[in-house]
Amino acid sequence: MSLRHNTLARASVVAAALLALTACGDDADGATDETTSAAAGSEDGADEESEGGMALAGDIAIDGSSTVTPLTEPAAELFMQENPDVRIAVGTSGTGGGFEKFCAGETDISMASRQIDEEEIAACEEAGITFEELGVANDGLAVVVNPENDWATCLTVDELNAAWRDGSTVQSWSDINPEFPDEAIALYGPGTDSGTFDYFTDAINGEEGNIRQDYNDIGEDDNAAVTGVSGEVGAMAFIPLSFVLEAGDQVKAIEVENEAGECVAPTNETVQAGDYNPLGRELFIYPKGESIADKPEVKAFAEFYVNNSDEIAEAAGFIALTEEQKAEALEQIATLGGGR
């Protein structure tokens, strides 16, 4: 056994041990660093507010719904292009997981594809976390049929469920409703990876992913659904509302009976107004009151998100906010920031 061998062995073990020690040392340092930088950050914030016009800087932690993530990512990117010193990290823990972290005080903003529920409100209150609900975009699905289909004008959720649910034996339109003709039904829908699929199956079949096995999976190409439906009299498909508007006369969007029992046609306006349910919804972010008040970058980002709704929603394939929705959201940000 050579001397070199021993020295090398010893050196490597010592090095490993030293690294481990440094790592532990860093721990304590890291903790203090963090507090100092946090303190410095809030001072900076105060300076910026008093002087105005100074560049924003700081970290923003966002987490929550995977439906809202494709919307928040372009929002964050556009915001960081204008404010290069602000750093935004977006996580995707789901709406519930996002609120869990939010109410533990770990994130500045939580993303949600539904409104916060009672339990989550209680958890936040207990932790002393204040928040406000901001609508950031509208999401709508349309059920489309062939333009020659003159019988289906308004369908109920139950009728849609009968045709689409897992295990459904519906083969012709008359199986859905005896008043409809005996025309063979062909179903088209996007693949399981799309938010459209999750939303439709949840809203119509009561559970994400619940759908009959023999529908025509058109993958992620929503235009394929338009092509399929326009070529077959008995066809039916669900696609994002934005595609219906682009498809023009090739397909006919049918009305869906909402919770109030009215037949509502899918349009940007009915979705924005909340009349087109359950296939139209608003997507939300929940900023933390403390962050809005103490971190000017969070407040600026929330305002940016709302003000640039048109550009952001288009990039992500959603429907932008109306002017009233924007005004309402901006007012909520102001309340949240001034309330402390």
Added chain:
Amino acid sequence: MNGANRVAVAGARRTTELRLDGSGRGGRWKGEVFRALLIFCLVIAFVTLLAVIVQASVRGMPRIDLNLITQMPSTLDRETSGMQSAIFGTIYVMVGLIVTVVPIGVSAAIFLEEFADGTKWWVRFIELNVQNLAAVPSIVFGILGLAFIVRGPLDLGTVAYAGSLTLALLVLPTVILASREAIRAVPTSLRQASLGLGATKWQTIWHHVLPSAVPGIVTGTILALSRAIGETAPLLLVGATVFVTYNPDGFFEGAYTVLPVQIFQWAVRPQEEFRILAAAGIILLLAVLLVMNSIAIWIRNKYTRDA
């Protein structure tokens, strides 16, 4: 190993071969069948690996370019989006993991092999636990990491080192078990010679047992790291975010993401560009893994040669 040992091993190997090839009992065909079976198993393993690599390469080829490693992830410019933050995140998490798991794992192995009294109930209890821990699903360690490392007693927050620590718990049993095997394989004669010349127990371990065991320890570490680098589930729980456009500030500061999390996130996006990026990311992950293992193998060979 010294010359005498080598001769002894070679002799033993020849005797075993003579006994086991079965030619004396007319059972040579059994040996042939067994050999064919082993080769078949090997082929399955290789074909699977090859299929993954070829599939990912073909699909990801358009995006295996410099942008992939120099650019930050982007939703707006998907054509030139890259994985720089994920590469750095993975490096931070892995370095943190190595400096944590190797000293702890090797120390535990030394204790269990050289000092612990195997007849004591608590030593057997520890051994049993180490073996059982190796079979615990990774998501459980993720939950543990969230409760005790990110929050709770350690309260590190969602930083790269929290990910390192969580993965360290996950692969610690692998490192301990492999190191124990390596230490056990060091011939007793070596220890006896050292002790006989008046060395203390610690000197014997430090100067003779450990250096001889390095190749085995490094092999165990390679296996552990290879498992850790591909983990997604526990890291999602301990705060690896899916969209970060900056590298970690350090082990204890700043948000981070890692390659498998980024790949997972892109693979389930509807846009074609993201799916191609995910495939390219798989190739990148394999490349990082290969580089890491090459370094470890280099260290191992260095020691095997010197011995």
